[in-house]
Amino acid sequence: xxxxxGLSHSFGKKCVLNSIDLSVGxxxxxxxxxxNGAGKSTLLRLLSGVYNxxxxxxxxxxxxxxxxxxxxxxxxxxxxxxYSAHTTPNEMFEFYRCFYPSIDRALFDKLLSEYKIxxxxxxxxxxxxxxxxxxxxxALSVNPKYLLLDEAFDGLxxxxxxxxxxxxxxxxxxxxxTVIIASHSLRELEDxxxxxxxxxxxxxxxxxxxxxxxxxxxxxELAFSEAPNEAMFKGLPIVALxxxxxxxxxxxxxxxxxxxxxLSALSPAVIDEMPIDFEETFIHDVEKNRxxxx
Numbered sequence: 055x056x057x058x059x060g061l062s063h064s065f066g067k068k069c070v071l072n073s074i075d076l077s078v079g080x081x082x083x084x085x086x087x088x089x090n091g092a093g094k095s096t097l098l099r100l101l102s103g104v105y106n107x108x109x110x111x112x113x114x115x116x117x118x119x120x121x122x123x124x125x126x127x128x129x130x131x132x133x134x135x136x137y138s139a140h141t142t143p144n145e146m147f148e149f150y151r152c153f154y155p156s157i158d159r160a161l162f163d164k165l166l167s168e169y170k171i172x173x174x175x176x177x178x179x180x181x182x183x184x185x186x187x188x189x190x191x192x193a194l195s196v197n198p199k200y201l202l203l204d205e206a207f208d209g210l211x212x213x214x215x216x217x218x219x220x221x222x223x224x225x226x227x228x229x230x231x232t233v234i235i236a237s238h239s240l241r242e243l244e245d246x247x248x249x250x251x252x253x254x255x256x257x258x259x260x261x262x263x264x265x266x267x268x269x270x271x272x273x274x275e276l277a278f279s280e281a282p283n284e285a286m287f288k289g290l291p292i293v294a295l296x297x298x299x300x301x302x303x304x305x306x307x308x309x310x311x312x313x314x315x316x317l318s319a320l321s322p323a324v325i326d327e328m329p330i331d332f333e334e335t336f337i338h339d340v341e342k343n344r345x346x347x348x
Contacts, residue, residue, distance in 0.1 A: 082248050249262060
């Protein structure tokens, strides 16, 4: 169990995180989302012990991430890991073995083989995606109880993302591990994360089960014989409304069947319910948090 209590952090006069409280259970894959600069990377660095909390605390089953034994259970993969000019995957593995003596060589070799990575090639000559694959293989080979990933999908092609997601799921199921992934690839997170946390304007704006969060919204497209106006939709729980001539797109925070009945009462010529996903829900959440309908 990860417990975050009253966590705040600033850089100079800029407050990045303010009074963050969160519990993350065992065996959970949590998606950490927010716009650029929201504080996702800072939170991961606080969770990993790279940064010391200025206010509040982070605890892993009651222990600090700075505790030596606890650190053995944590692996943090930043967005742009450091490596030297001549480092190879083999050398990187041996470097990480110093900090994680039980790192699994067989798993590392297996993953790099699936990714078709040359163990003796220089990382500086790899593409961004190939370097990312190498570090993901290292992260999973450590077999950490708590795996913290920053922009995990960045640079990965579709096949590599598939292999990665399958490896994450296997790791969680086999070890009851906890994985926290910060990413802008919300469609990827929706595929396999149990839950999410949205950080906006220094605070946790919303969190919970992804499917339940997406399911609270419904979206419809309508066509009318004559151009409608906004007043027609007054009283509906509107999240977003777009009117272009005779055509309307509306997102509502309510049960879809009820909204279908209420919209049908407006006598549109055509009404269709449209799918809505986690990425669109995220956009509406941030827009609402920053000042209303868009």
